[in-house]
Amino acid sequence: MPLVPPRISRRHALRVLVAVLAVLGVLTWWLKPFGQTELAGDLVFSTGARTGVYHRYGQLLEQELRESMPGVDVRLETSEGSQENLKRLATGEADFTVATADAVAKYRLDGKPGADKLRGVARLYDDYVQLVVPAGSPVQSARDLRGKRVAIGQPGSGVRLVSERLLKAAKIDPVLDITPVTIGIDTMPGELEAGRIDAFFWSGGLPTNAVSELSGRFDIRLVQLGDLVEQLQQGGSPARYYRTAVMPQDAYALARNTSSVATLAVPNLLVTTAKTDPALTEQLTQTVISSRDLVGREVHAAQLVDLRTAIYTDPLELHEGARRYYRSVKP
Numbered sequence: 510m511p512l513v514p515p516r517i518s519r520r521h522a523l524r525v526l527v528a529v530l531a532v533l534g535v536l537t538w539w540l541k542p543f544g545q546t547e548l549a550g551d552l553v554f555s556t557g558a559r560t561g562v563y564h565r566y567g568q569l570l571e572q573e574l575r576e577s578m579p580g581v582d583v584r585l586e587t588s589e590g591s592q593e594n595l596k597r598l599a600t601g602e603a604d605f606t607v608a609t610a611d612a613v614a615k616y617r618l619d620g621k622p623g624a625d626k627l628r629g630v631a632r633l634y635d636d637y638v639q640l641v642v643p644a645g646s647p648v649q650s651a652r653d654l655r656g657k658r659v660a661i662g663q664p665g666s667g668v669r670l671v672s673e674r675l676l677k678a679a680k681i682d683p684v685l686d687i688t689p690v691t692i693g694i695d696t697m698p699g700e701l702e703a704g705r706i707d708a709f710f711w712s713g714g715l716p717t718n719a720v721s722e723l724s725g726r727f728d729i730r731l732v733q734l735g736d737l738v739e740q741l742q743q744g745g746s747p748a749r750y751y752r753t754a755v756m757p758q759d760a761y762a763l764a765r766n767t768s769s770v771a772t773l774a775v776p777n778l779l780v781t782t783a784k785t786d787p788a789l790t791e792q793l794t795q796t797v798i799s800s801r802d803l804v805g806r807e808v809h810a811a812q813l814v815d816l817r818t819a820i821y822t823d824p825l826e827l828h829e830g831a832r833r834y835y836r837s838v839k840p
Contacts, residue, residue, distance in 0.1 A: 548789055549580035555594045555603035556585050557666075558693045562714040563590070563607050566633075566808050573800040578792055589693060590666030592616070598782060599623025605785075605793065609636055609667040609712070610750040610776045614824045618746055626782045629822025630790060630831045631797055634810040635774040636712045637756055638671055641701065641720060644728035644765035648708060650736060651679040658688040660697045660709035668694075671775065672710035674748065678740045698723035708732070712775070714810025715760045724763040731756060731764055735771025750775050778822050790830025794819075798834075 554571065557563030564587055571583045586603060588594050591612035597603040599622055617624045642648045648657070654676070661676075661683060662668035669691075676683045683689055690706050697709040698719050711717060723729060738753050754774035758766055779797060781790060798816055805812035820827060820835050827835070 547580055548578050548786075548792060550582070550789075552578075552581050552583045552605065552789070552793075553603045554583060554585050555588050555597045555606040557588055557590050557594070557607070558695045559587055560695045560719040561590075561693075562636075562717055562808060562810060563588075563594075565718065566607065566714075566804065566811060569804040569807060569811075570797065570800065573796050573803065574793065577796040577799075578789075581789070588665065589663040590668065592667065592670070593665030595627070595780070596621070596665070598780060599626065605630065605779065605781050607633065607777055608780055609670075610778055610824065611747040612667045612670055613778060613780065614747040614750060615670065617824060623782070626784065627825055628781055628783050628785075628828035628831075629825035630779040630781055630794055630828055631814070631819040632821050633777040633779055633797075633819075634714050634813040635752075635754070635776055636667070637715050637754055637760075637774050638668075638675070638734055638772050639711045639713070639717070639720065639756070640708060640732040640734055640772075641697075641711065641723075641729050642708045642732055643701065644730045646707065646730065648732055650732065651675050651734060652681070652736075654679070654708060655681055655686050657707040658690060658705070660690040660692050660700060660706050662710060662712075663691055663693045666693060667775075668710055668712040670747070671712050671751075671773075674741055675710070675734060675737055678737045694719045698727075701729070702727045714777075714808065715756060716809065721761055721763075724761050729761075729764050731761065731766055731770045731772075733771045734773055738773045741773065778825065780822075780825065781828055783828070785828065785830070787828070787830035787833060790828050791834045792830075794831045794834040798838075 554567050556567035567585045571585055574583050591608035594606035594608050595616045598606050640651060661672040673683045694711055700706045701709055741751055742748050751773045754772050756770040756772055758769050801811060801814045
Protein backbone atom coordinates (compact mmCIF):
# COMPACT_ATOMS: atom_id res chain seq x y z
CA MET A 510 0.00 0.00 0.00
CA PRO A 511 1.58 3.33 -1.06
CA LEU A 512 2.56 5.75 1.67
CA VAL A 513 0.76 9.07 1.58
CA PRO A 514 2.87 12.05 2.71
CA PRO A 515 1.35 13.89 5.63
CA ARG A 516 -0.42 17.12 4.79
CA ILE A 517 1.36 20.25 5.96
CA SER A 518 -0.87 22.99 7.18
CA ARG A 519 -0.48 26.48 5.85
CA ARG A 520 0.32 27.77 9.32
CA HIS A 521 3.08 25.18 9.78
CA ALA A 522 4.57 26.00 6.35
CA LEU A 523 4.59 29.68 7.24
CA ARG A 524 6.38 28.98 10.52
CA VAL A 525 9.01 26.93 8.67
CA LEU A 526 9.51 29.71 6.10
CA VAL A 527 9.94 32.36 8.81
CA ALA A 528 12.47 30.16 10.59
CA VAL A 529 14.47 29.62 7.39
CA LEU A 530 14.51 33.35 6.62
CA ALA A 531 15.66 34.09 10.16
CA VAL A 532 18.53 31.62 9.84
CA LEU A 533 19.53 33.10 6.48
CA GLY A 534 19.46 36.57 8.01
CA VAL A 535 21.75 35.49 10.83
CA LEU A 536 24.12 33.80 8.37
CA THR A 537 24.22 36.90 6.18
CA TRP A 538 25.02 39.08 9.19
CA TRP A 539 27.64 36.61 10.41
CA LEU A 540 29.37 36.35 7.04
CA LYS A 541 29.69 40.14 6.65
CA PRO A 542 32.90 41.71 7.98
CA PHE A 543 32.37 42.86 11.53
CA GLY A 544 31.34 46.51 11.72
CA GLN A 545 30.78 46.86 7.97
CA THR A 546 27.68 48.79 6.96
CA GLU A 547 26.02 49.13 3.60
CA LEU A 548 26.93 52.50 2.13
CA ALA A 549 24.54 54.30 -0.17
CA GLY A 550 24.03 57.73 -1.67
CA ASP A 551 25.84 60.15 -3.97
CA LEU A 552 29.52 61.11 -3.98
CA VAL A 553 30.97 63.96 -6.03
CA PHE A 554 34.71 63.84 -6.74
CA SER A 555 36.22 67.04 -8.17
CA THR A 556 39.22 66.18 -10.37
CA GLY A 557 41.01 68.49 -12.81
CA ALA A 558 41.49 69.13 -16.54
CA ARG A 559 40.44 66.22 -18.76
CA THR A 560 43.98 65.65 -20.01
CA GLY A 561 45.62 66.00 -16.59
CA VAL A 562 46.66 63.39 -14.05
CA TYR A 563 44.01 64.38 -11.49
CA HIS A 564 41.17 63.49 -13.83
CA ARG A 565 42.62 60.21 -15.03
CA TYR A 566 43.36 59.22 -11.44
CA GLY A 567 39.74 60.04 -10.59
CA GLN A 568 38.43 57.92 -13.46
CA LEU A 569 40.41 54.87 -12.40
CA LEU A 570 39.57 55.32 -8.73
CA GLU A 571 35.90 55.64 -9.66
CA GLN A 572 36.01 52.16 -11.23
CA GLU A 573 37.45 50.71 -8.03
CA LEU A 574 34.91 52.53 -5.86
CA ARG A 575 32.04 51.06 -7.87
CA GLU A 576 33.21 47.62 -6.77
CA SER A 577 34.03 48.44 -3.15
CA MET A 578 30.96 50.66 -2.62
CA PRO A 579 28.31 49.43 -5.10
CA GLY A 580 25.54 51.37 -3.37
CA VAL A 581 27.30 54.71 -3.82
CA ASP A 582 26.81 56.69 -7.01
CA VAL A 583 30.19 58.29 -7.77
CA ARG A 584 30.23 61.32 -10.06
CA LEU A 585 33.38 63.01 -11.37
CA GLU A 586 33.51 66.75 -12.04
CA THR A 587 36.36 68.27 -14.04
CA SER A 588 37.90 71.50 -12.77
CA GLU A 589 40.70 74.00 -13.33
CA GLY A 590 42.72 72.33 -10.57
CA SER A 591 43.64 72.56 -6.89
CA GLN A 592 42.29 76.01 -6.05
CA GLU A 593 38.91 75.42 -7.64
CA ASN A 594 38.77 71.94 -6.11
CA LEU A 595 39.19 73.32 -2.59
CA LYS A 596 36.54 75.96 -3.15
CA ARG A 597 34.07 73.32 -4.35
CA LEU A 598 34.82 71.15 -1.35
CA ALA A 599 34.48 73.95 1.17
CA THR A 600 31.19 75.17 -0.32
CA GLY A 601 29.62 71.70 -0.47
CA GLU A 602 29.75 71.27 -4.26
CA ALA A 603 32.06 68.26 -3.90
CA ASP A 604 32.67 65.57 -1.29
CA PHE A 605 36.26 64.59 -2.11
CA THR A 606 39.03 66.08 -4.20
CA VAL A 607 42.77 66.18 -4.83
CA ALA A 608 44.82 69.32 -4.19
CA THR A 609 48.46 70.23 -3.73
CA ALA A 610 49.67 70.87 -0.20
CA ASP A 611 50.75 74.44 -1.05
CA ALA A 612 47.27 75.22 -2.40
CA VAL A 613 45.70 73.84 0.78
CA ALA A 614 48.06 75.91 2.93
CA LYS A 615 47.25 79.09 0.99
CA TYR A 616 43.50 78.43 1.18
CA ARG A 617 43.78 78.16 4.95
CA LEU A 618 46.19 81.08 5.27
CA ASP A 619 43.79 83.31 3.32
CA GLY A 620 40.98 82.32 5.70
CA LYS A 621 38.63 81.43 2.88
CA PRO A 622 35.11 80.12 3.64
CA GLY A 623 35.13 76.56 4.97
CA ALA A 624 38.91 76.41 5.33
CA ASP A 625 38.64 75.20 8.92
CA LYS A 626 36.43 72.28 7.84
CA LEU A 627 38.95 70.75 5.43
CA ARG A 628 40.34 67.35 6.44
CA GLY A 629 43.01 65.09 4.99
CA VAL A 630 42.32 61.57 3.77
CA ALA A 631 45.68 60.54 2.31
CA ARG A 632 48.91 61.88 0.97
CA LEU A 633 49.00 60.55 -2.57
CA TYR A 634 51.91 61.28 -4.91
CA ASP A 635 54.08 64.30 -5.68
CA ASP A 636 53.49 66.73 -8.51
CA TYR A 637 56.63 67.71 -10.44
CA VAL A 638 56.77 71.28 -11.74
CA GLN A 639 57.57 71.27 -15.44
CA LEU A 640 58.60 74.11 -17.71
CA VAL A 641 58.18 73.00 -21.33
CA VAL A 642 59.65 74.78 -24.36
CA PRO A 643 60.34 73.91 -28.01
CA ALA A 644 63.56 71.92 -28.30
CA GLY A 645 65.32 74.78 -30.10
CA SER A 646 64.29 77.47 -27.63
CA PRO A 647 67.07 79.61 -26.11
CA VAL A 648 65.36 79.37 -22.69
CA GLN A 649 67.62 77.56 -20.20
CA SER A 650 66.07 78.86 -16.98
CA ALA A 651 62.86 80.55 -15.85
CA ARG A 652 65.02 83.70 -15.71
CA ASP A 653 65.09 83.62 -19.53
CA LEU A 654 61.31 83.94 -19.88
CA ARG A 655 61.32 87.73 -19.79
CA GLY A 656 59.47 89.06 -22.85
CA LYS A 657 58.09 85.61 -23.73
CA ARG A 658 54.51 84.39 -24.15
CA VAL A 659 54.11 81.98 -21.25
CA ALA A 660 51.15 79.79 -20.28
CA ILE A 661 50.92 79.99 -16.49
CA GLY A 662 47.76 77.97 -15.79
CA GLN A 663 44.14 78.81 -15.18
CA PRO A 664 43.12 81.01 -12.22
CA GLY A 665 41.76 78.05 -10.24
CA SER A 666 44.71 75.76 -10.76
CA GLY A 667 47.62 74.74 -8.58
CA VAL A 668 50.08 75.36 -11.40
CA ARG A 669 48.99 79.02 -11.40
CA LEU A 670 50.18 79.36 -7.80
CA VAL A 671 53.57 77.79 -8.37
CA SER A 672 54.25 79.39 -11.77
CA GLU A 673 53.69 82.88 -10.37
CA ARG A 674 55.90 82.10 -7.37
CA LEU A 675 58.64 80.76 -9.63
CA LEU A 676 58.53 83.81 -11.86
CA LYS A 677 58.79 86.13 -8.87
CA ALA A 678 61.71 84.09 -7.54
CA ALA A 679 63.33 84.61 -10.96
CA LYS A 680 62.80 88.40 -10.57
CA ILE A 681 60.17 88.38 -13.31
CA ASP A 682 56.82 90.12 -12.83
CA PRO A 683 54.11 87.64 -13.97
CA VAL A 684 52.04 90.48 -15.42
CA LEU A 685 54.51 93.07 -16.69
CA ASP A 686 57.60 91.12 -17.75
CA ILE A 687 55.95 88.34 -19.74
CA THR A 688 52.79 87.91 -21.77
CA PRO A 689 50.83 85.62 -19.42
CA VAL A 690 48.48 83.15 -21.07
CA THR A 691 45.92 81.73 -18.67
CA ILE A 692 45.14 78.32 -20.12
CA GLY A 693 45.32 74.76 -18.79
CA ILE A 694 47.07 71.53 -19.74
CA ASP A 695 44.20 70.64 -22.08
CA THR A 696 45.24 73.45 -24.48
CA MET A 697 48.87 74.27 -23.53
CA PRO A 698 50.48 71.59 -25.76
CA GLY A 699 48.53 72.62 -28.85
CA GLU A 700 49.34 76.29 -28.34
CA LEU A 701 53.07 75.53 -27.99
CA GLU A 702 53.02 73.33 -31.08
CA ALA A 703 51.24 76.04 -33.09
CA GLY A 704 53.80 78.65 -31.99
CA ARG A 705 51.26 80.81 -30.21
CA ILE A 706 53.13 80.52 -26.90
CA ASP A 707 56.86 80.20 -26.19
CA ALA A 708 56.65 78.08 -23.04
CA PHE A 709 54.25 76.62 -20.54
CA PHE A 710 54.35 75.69 -16.90
CA TRP A 711 52.75 72.49 -15.69
CA SER A 712 52.59 70.80 -12.31
CA GLY A 713 51.61 67.14 -12.38
CA GLY A 714 52.55 63.55 -11.81
CA LEU A 715 55.21 61.91 -13.97
CA PRO A 716 54.57 61.32 -16.74
CA THR A 717 51.63 63.52 -17.67
CA ASN A 718 49.94 62.10 -20.76
CA ALA A 719 49.38 65.48 -22.41
CA VAL A 720 53.12 66.22 -22.28
CA SER A 721 54.04 62.70 -23.41
CA GLU A 722 51.73 62.94 -26.39
CA LEU A 723 53.12 66.35 -27.32
CA SER A 724 56.68 65.01 -27.25
CA GLY A 725 55.64 62.31 -29.72
CA ARG A 726 54.62 64.80 -32.40
CA PHE A 727 56.66 67.91 -31.61
CA ASP A 728 60.24 68.39 -30.40
CA ILE A 729 60.19 69.70 -26.84
CA ARG A 730 62.63 70.17 -24.00
CA LEU A 731 62.09 70.47 -20.26
CA VAL A 732 63.85 73.38 -18.59
CA GLN A 733 65.55 73.00 -15.20
CA LEU A 734 64.03 74.92 -12.28
CA GLY A 735 66.42 73.76 -9.58
CA ASP A 736 68.22 77.10 -9.44
CA LEU A 737 65.10 78.72 -7.96
CA VAL A 738 64.11 76.23 -5.26
CA GLU A 739 66.10 77.77 -2.41
CA GLN A 740 64.78 81.25 -3.07
CA LEU A 741 61.26 79.93 -3.58
CA GLN A 742 61.27 78.20 -0.21
CA GLN A 743 61.89 81.54 1.48
CA GLY A 744 58.46 82.71 0.41
CA GLY A 745 56.59 81.74 3.58
CA SER A 746 54.24 79.02 4.80
CA PRO A 747 52.79 77.61 1.54
CA ALA A 748 56.22 77.55 -0.10
CA ARG A 749 57.64 75.22 2.56
CA TYR A 750 55.85 72.34 0.86
CA TYR A 751 58.14 72.55 -2.16
CA ARG A 752 61.16 70.26 -2.21
CA THR A 753 64.08 69.81 -4.55
CA ALA A 754 63.42 67.01 -7.04
CA VAL A 755 64.84 65.47 -10.18
CA MET A 756 62.90 64.39 -13.25
CA PRO A 757 64.60 61.34 -14.79
CA GLN A 758 65.67 61.73 -18.39
CA ASP A 759 63.30 58.93 -19.39
CA ALA A 760 60.26 60.55 -17.73
CA TYR A 761 59.54 61.80 -21.24
CA ALA A 762 61.63 59.54 -23.42
CA LEU A 763 60.99 61.54 -26.61
CA ALA A 764 61.83 64.95 -25.11
CA ARG A 765 65.16 66.44 -26.23
CA ASN A 766 66.82 66.33 -22.82
CA THR A 767 70.25 64.74 -22.60
CA SER A 768 70.17 64.29 -18.82
CA SER A 769 67.86 64.40 -15.81
CA VAL A 770 66.20 67.73 -15.04
CA ALA A 771 66.42 69.49 -11.66
CA THR A 772 63.07 70.87 -10.54
CA LEU A 773 60.78 71.01 -7.53
CA ALA A 774 57.95 68.80 -6.32
CA VAL A 775 54.93 69.30 -4.07
CA PRO A 776 52.73 66.64 -2.41
CA ASN A 777 49.18 65.95 -3.52
CA LEU A 778 46.57 65.36 -0.85
CA LEU A 779 43.23 63.58 -1.02
CA VAL A 780 40.91 65.96 0.82
CA THR A 781 37.38 65.97 2.24
CA THR A 782 35.56 67.91 4.95
CA ALA A 783 34.80 67.25 8.61
CA LYS A 784 31.11 66.62 7.86
CA THR A 785 31.75 63.66 5.54
CA ASP A 786 30.46 60.36 6.94
CA PRO A 787 33.31 58.51 8.72
CA ALA A 788 32.17 55.11 7.39
CA LEU A 789 32.24 56.43 3.83
CA THR A 790 35.65 58.02 4.32
CA GLU A 791 37.04 54.85 5.90
CA GLN A 792 35.91 52.70 2.97
CA LEU A 793 37.17 55.19 0.41
CA THR A 794 40.55 55.35 2.15
CA GLN A 795 40.79 51.57 2.08
CA THR A 796 40.00 51.55 -1.64
CA VAL A 797 42.63 54.21 -2.37
CA ILE A 798 45.32 52.14 -0.67
CA SER A 799 44.24 48.72 -1.94
CA SER A 800 43.84 49.90 -5.56
CA ARG A 801 47.30 51.47 -5.76
CA ASP A 802 48.80 48.84 -8.05
CA LEU A 803 45.78 48.61 -10.36
CA VAL A 804 45.50 52.37 -10.76
CA GLY A 805 49.28 52.70 -10.97
CA ARG A 806 49.45 50.55 -14.09
CA GLU A 807 48.04 53.48 -16.01
CA VAL A 808 48.70 56.48 -13.75
CA HIS A 809 52.30 55.70 -12.85
CA ALA A 810 52.46 58.38 -10.18
CA ALA A 811 49.82 56.46 -8.20
CA GLN A 812 52.34 53.66 -7.63
CA LEU A 813 53.93 55.96 -5.05
CA VAL A 814 50.83 55.92 -2.82
CA ASP A 815 52.15 54.24 0.31
CA LEU A 816 50.48 53.23 3.57
CA ARG A 817 53.47 54.45 5.58
CA THR A 818 53.33 58.00 4.17
CA ALA A 819 49.60 58.32 3.39
CA ILE A 820 48.85 59.50 6.94
CA TYR A 821 51.02 62.62 6.58
CA THR A 822 48.42 65.08 5.28
CA ASP A 823 50.04 68.27 6.63
CA PRO A 824 48.71 71.01 6.76
CA LEU A 825 45.42 69.17 7.37
CA GLU A 826 44.49 66.91 10.25
CA LEU A 827 43.23 63.47 9.29
CA HIS A 828 39.53 62.87 8.88
CA GLU A 829 38.16 60.53 11.55
CA GLY A 830 37.20 57.91 8.96
CA ALA A 831 40.69 57.87 7.46
CA ARG A 832 42.19 57.65 10.95
CA ARG A 833 40.02 54.60 11.68
CA TYR A 834 41.31 52.84 8.59
CA TYR A 835 44.97 53.55 9.30
CA ARG A 836 44.56 52.33 12.87
CA SER A 837 42.91 49.12 11.66
CA VAL A 838 45.88 48.21 9.47
CA LYS A 839 48.61 49.40 11.79
CA PRO A 840 51.08 46.52 12.31
